[in-house]
Amino acid sequence: xxxxxxxxxxxxxxxxxxxxxxxxxxxxxxxDVLRRIGDKWTVLVVVLLGRRPYRFNELHRGIQGISQxxxxxxxxxxxxxxxxxxEVFPTVPPGVEYSLTPLGESLLVPLxxxxxxxxxxxxxxxxxxxxxxxxxxxxx
Amino acid sequence: xxxxxxxxxxxxxxxxxxxxxxxxxxxxxxxDVLRRIGDKWTVLVVVLLGRRPYRFNELHRGIQGISQxxxxxxxxxxxxxxxxxxEVFPTVPPGVEYSLTPLGESLLVPLxxxxxxxxxxxxxxxxxxxxxxxxxxxxx
DNA sequence: CGGAATCCAGTAAGATACTG
DNA sequence: CAGTATCTTACTGGATTCCG
Numbered sequence: 001x002x003x004x005x006x007x008x009x010x011x012x013x014x015x016x017x018x019x020x021x022x023x024x025x026x027x028x029x030x031x032d033v034l035r036r037i038g039d040k041w042t043v044l045v046v047v048l049l050g051r052r053p054y055r056f057n058e059l060h061r062g063i064q065g066i067s068q069x070x071x072x073x074x075x076x077x078x079x080x081x082x083x084x085x086x087e088v089f090p091t092v093p094p095g096v097e098y099s100l101t102p103l104g105e106s107l108l109v110p111l112x113x114x115x116x117x118x119x120x121x122x123x124x125x126x127x128x129x130x131x132x133x134x135x136x137x138x139x140x
Numbered sequence: 141x142x143x144x145x146x147x148x149x150x151x152x153x154x155x156x157x158x159x160x161x162x163x164x165x166x167x168x169x170x171x172d173v174l175r176r177i178g179d180k181w182t183v184l185v186v187v188l189l190g191r192r193p194y195r196f197n198e199l200h201r202g203i204q205g206i207s208q209x210x211x212x213x214x215x216x217x218x219x220x221x222x223x224x225x226x227e228v229f230p231t232v233p234p235g236v237e238y239s240l241t242p243l244g245e246s247l248l249v250p251l252x253x254x255x256x257x258x259x260x261x262x263x264x265x266x267x268x269x270x271x272x273x274x275x276x277x278x279x280x
Numbered sequence: 281c282g283g284a285a286t287c288c289a290g291t292a293a294g295a296t297a298c299t300g
Numbered sequence: 301c302a303g304t305a306t307c308t309t310a311c312t313g314g315a316t317t318c319c320g
Binding site: 179180209213 | 292293294295296300
Binding site: 029030031032033034035036037038039040043044079080081082083103106107109110111113114115116117118119121122124125127128129131132133 | 169170171172173174175176177178179180183184219220221222223243246247249250251253254255256257258259261262264265267268269271272273
């Protein structure tokens with residue numbers, strides 16, 4: 001830590017020469033990943049699959065509130081990114097099992113960092129929001 | 141590492157007794173934070189402000205592609221959450237400076253973890269996506 | 281059981297123009 | 301300079317129905 005006033009390591013503080021070259025920030029892998037795990041259900045699914053493999057309806061019941069459509073889409077997206085493996089068992093009735101790939105499991109690590117931060121600062125954030133809403137005049 | 145088959149620590153692997161109690165997962169602080177930093181511009185703004193304070197139009201030019209509207213909304217949301225501080229200098233013309241609060245700076249740490257993961261596995265993900273798109277028959 | 285297909289509402293995001 | 305106001309479009313997510 002030596003080139004910013006915050007002692008933060010890694011790519012976040014490293015590259016990005018002040019004038020952001022983000023003309024095509026669309027393809028920035030960081031934003032890309034964040035937008036994927038930033039959706040409504042992905043994290044929940046990944047965390048569950050991090051515990052053990054699940055079958056489709058098992059996840060559907062387990063998550064409660066998710067629609068089949070969203071569960072399907074979420075799983076498909078994760079599968080396409082190589083984070084989740086889908087295995088079909090030709091039984092009757094057919095069974096499909098979902099599990100994390102090694103890549104998917106590796107995601108649990110940084111995910112934990114964010115989760116810990118979120119849990120650790122939830123009160124602080126909640127208070128800030130209250131102050132913002134009730135404090136000065138917030139027109140609508 | 142002792143209660144799951146992945147060696148992942150922290151809240152991600154800790155609570156969540158297999159049957160998810162996520163009836164009100166809406167208020168889950170983890171999902172909450174992820175959805176905020178999962179939007180299109182937040183991370184970019186936070187990272188920039190992590191380098192040094194910025195003025196509004198300075199950010200506007202620096203990010204390139206963002207509209208005033210989105211920059212304003214992003215900054216406002218971050219301010220409301222207590223991650224960004226907004227200081228007005230009563231000069232002519234008026235100047236407004238944005239900077240990270242200590243809370244905001246602390247976010248850079250878990251953010252770095254995710255960013256490093258994203259950068260470190262971008263190729264792997266890209267290959268998986270190609271394989272998913274070109275591999276089996278992907279209708280549309 | 282494990283989806284796919286269709287439809288539909290709500291919100292996020294962009295362009296543009298105007299203001300203190 | 302630092303926004304706000306308005307309009308329009310694109311995407312996300314949910315409900316329902318149907319199929320192998």
